[in-house]
Amino acid sequence: MEPGMYAYRCTACGKLFHPARAVCRECGGREFEAVPLEGEGTLLTYTRVYALPEGYMKPWLGFGIVEFPNGVRVSGQMNTEDLAVGMKVRATVGTVKEGVGRDYYGFIFEKAAQA
């Protein structure tokens, strides 16, 4: 199965969360429906980290916080060196960490194609 990334919409008030929560912060609702998080978003801030934790065989890695058009903000890895606050990025899903017996997948953002 191709992994997907989702926001979770409170079925009572419509508030979106990522990652999933047990209770809606706005209305206290407890039922949510999954909404795909995909396509383009805006890069709010970013960093390049040179001191990675155990398990990463790379000299450095880029990270960013991205806002999707529906207002959901997420953290992810950046798969481009050409970074600027406010730039458009495209969400892809890939392996963000290789574990023993299982890999972890998550957002890897790329520079969006020019309009």
Place this chain on the structure above:
Amino acid sequence: MRKVGIAGVGHTKFGRSEVSLVDMLALAALEALDDAGIRTGRRHGVDQVFVASMGAGILNRQSSVASALVDTLNLQPAMAETVENGPASGASAVKLGYMAIASGMCDVALVVGGELMRVVTGWEATDFVATMLHPDAEYAYGLTLPAFAGMFTRLYMDKYGVTEKDLAMVAVKNHEHAMHNPVAHIQLVPSFHAIIEDEDAPVINPYVAEPLRVYDVCPVSDGAAAVVLCAMDLADRFRKKPVRIAGIGQATDTHVVAEREVPTDLLAVRLAAQRAYAMAGLKPEDIDVAELHDAFTILEIAISEEAGLFPKGEGHLAVRRGETRVGGRIPINTSGGLKAKGHPLGATGVSQIVELVRQLRGEAGGRQVEGARHGLAVNFGGFGNNVVATILSKEE
């Protein structure tokens, strides 16, 4: 509620411990008990022990550390618990000690915070600290505390005009303060020119998490700190006049950093400080000295603003004017802060309180803030998702 004070303080030399976690905790604890004038042995008079440790289970493969400390100090049958609240474990343990005495449940509580971190490699330590982040939405990506601090710094620079030089000024100031604190880990002052202006600055002071450099980040340290808390109505039992715990505030914020509505705000710091001021009946203007959680230089600036010491977005201007150094209007991190004194996670919140007690007693030597009456400590857990603020007042 009974009033609660601090009758004794103890603190190991931060840096690299030659002894085990429990023996290191015991060193700080014995210094605090001696400072308070509490006898050890069968008639010790300690009712309750709290031990703050974030990583004993992960780093040292040891659990129930408080029970082990009671055994080493032979403080049986004192009540004992280990407290874990990330890097804010220390202030949380002091808060629990306060509650235990204020409630009337006990008279004397020993609170010890400590961490033995240098038993693992740097990347294992970085990984361990990152386990406090959201497991799926943050930790699994390889995100770390320095990564979030770097992204926060970039936003702060763009919004408020903070520069890398401002951050370097915070670092140099705190290293200068640490030169007067014999228990600080780093006992040298970096040259401002070398770490930020020199053409070799990128080599001397390379980026860790852009735009943060090595000299913007606290070192990895072993260390322990301890306080003896007592009911103020029993103050005359102790060797020195206790310093009163005037206010404690704590607040949480979203675990997931990306979700915060205004990403340059640290709402848990703001609320924790407001709650502490309200409990103490004091205002930010009343604070004479502050220990703020500068795990990253940007945090000293941002916390100083959220705690009301400066208007939002103007903390770096106060740094430029020299207001936050010893001798300035409101000295911050006179101990050297996490930056220069070191940041053994579970110890830090207790260490901040130890420094304030020394300041309010007039025992701070070359870093003494003259006439200090009220001190504020802010201990920052997670990336600001669980924060404890504590206000101490000198009893007249």
